[in-house]
Amino acid sequence: MRFLSLANRNIKEIYRDPISTVLGVAMPSTLLVLFVSISQNAPIEIFTVQVLTPGIIVFSFSFLTMFSAILLSKDRQSAFLTRLLVSPLRPVDFILAYSLPIIPIALIQIIICYTVAVFLGITLDLGILFLSLVVLIPIALACIGIGMILGSLLTENQVAGAGSLVIIASSLFGGAWMDLNMIGGVFKNIGYALPFAHAIDATRAIYKGAGLSSIVGNMYWIIGYTILFLILGILSFRWKTRG
């Protein structure tokens, strides 16, 4: 259980740099309030709280990529990782220690977005809450996996650029605040070739009362990508540290 000591350090490292954490948590809920207030003046379905909330939550997870990638690339560049690699930690300890501390941030993002959404008029029950977590936790893990890939391969400066691309890709191609079906064409095809739009669609369907059986197709995409990104993250880390 040595990974717990390192995970504990990583938690402190993230939470003691509050500006980025607050940005990753506060910005999505602020956007939610902003877009919903637009819909009150100009009634557009995609800006209603019911439709917008899943999009904002999935968008907020792209910040997890940044947190995970920056933590790892910083440790690589400062040679702190070298010190850790000389210790008797096993590869699996590193993977767990660099991914687990990010999950509480995802949960905080979900809780804050739901709290704001309830104030804005959304109706949630325990069933919806549980089912939406079944969709949202895997996509959060997928974003952590992308972070591990970027953090293993790129420098801290490069991570800032690549992480921004992930944020843009998830917001544009996820269909968080634009209807991919309405845009259609290549844009829609790219969107549905990535996991973000599937996660948003599945969560929206759950809000409308759909059960797990109705979102199986979306779940294949989400879980498939999650496994892929996590495996690539582990391989990238091992490749960069194996010497």
Place this chain on the structure above:
Amino acid sequence: MDNIHNSDYSIQTVDLTRKFGNITAVNRLNLTIKKGELFSLLGHNGAGKTTTIKMLCCLLKPTSGTAIILGHDIKKEADSVKRIINVSPQETAIANHLTSYENLQLIARLYGLSKADTRSRTDELIELMGLKERAADRVEKLSGGMKRRLSIAMALISDPQVLFLDEPTLGLDPQARRNLWEQIEKLKGNKTIILTTHYMEEADALSDRIAIIKSGCIKAIGTPKELKAELSGLQTMIVRGCNLTDEIINNIKMKYRDVKSLDNGIEIRGEKLVFDEIVDSLRSDGVKIEWLTMKEASLDDVFLSINEEV
């Protein structure tokens, strides 16, 4: 490999080699380092020092050959090797948002120390490294010297039998460097220490033995005294004064093979320099000598002469 292990040695390398593509960073390195010895590896950037240390720390796999650390083969028994070594990397390699206490406790826990041992070792090292007053501050607020001392403390917390110090005083001011030397001196004899440095006076002051590496091969090895004795005839004379024109300097260059121009002066290196002859020659050329010194070969000279060899 068991048959080559000698229990008097901490480290034995056997044709240790590492290649990166076509480049051979470390070439058939054969070294023996005794228990409790402070052994320095000197060499230019890219000479192979850090690659050697990385292989000995099991961070980099040798292309061929191997090394035995206290009876454990770095290729076959990396887990056992990692339990008995520790490293203070070239960079300070500390967690900036943690305090000194937290950094030390983290490493102690990673090496499996109990809570009680962690606490006592942390207190002991905080004291030894002179970090007590700032131990509860986040390390991002510490000076460069304190960070370096913490880095070494982190390498010591697991009580390693073999300690690797990769350029431990890099970037420190002279006072902080001297302070760190004192801390390293205290460790001598108890642990086998492998030090890499670019500072010759540091290697001279601290090392029991030194190896000078060039292009991945050992070019010289011995105690600082033995290495300097190899250049026993070499002397350096530095003269500062007025009227040292280019013409006069060129005349001197014709007589001695190694002459460097300095600000208002010259440095002459050579074997068995005749003090009076040089002074008289300069004075007869009209140079008004203001200051001069003559010194025997230093480790710097040994290092330079080895690296000048083609």
